[in-house]
Amino acid sequence: MAKALDHEMYNYFMQLNDAEKKSVIQMLKTFVKGKESSVRISIEQYNQELQEAEAEYERGEFATHEEFVKQIRKW
Template structure:
């Protein structure tokens, strides 16, 4: 993988984009990547969140694959 070549290609493709919605999506993607790296959690917090997730599953507080698909379709309509 040639990182410099990839970056050059990405810059070239970004210069061609005129769709403001797509540009906003790219901005959000880059911002989320930055935030994730800056907001690392402790192992204790990680384990607490895992335990909470397991408890939700055991209580049946879950969505099926089909339900998630329907929710995603609704997001697109908003």
């Protein structure tokens, strides 16, 4: 059954243009990442990630809403 499903998915994927393929790949990455993130983390790790994110923000390592919208429109 899995091989038939893989074959069907491949056939549909090959009918897409490059932009559509990129979109599907991004969606699949999101699904896989969602599975990985379902593992609970410790409060210490959570706080560490928050500190790292705050440090990135303070260094100016972020995209504004306007920049993000421009990036999306390029897809």
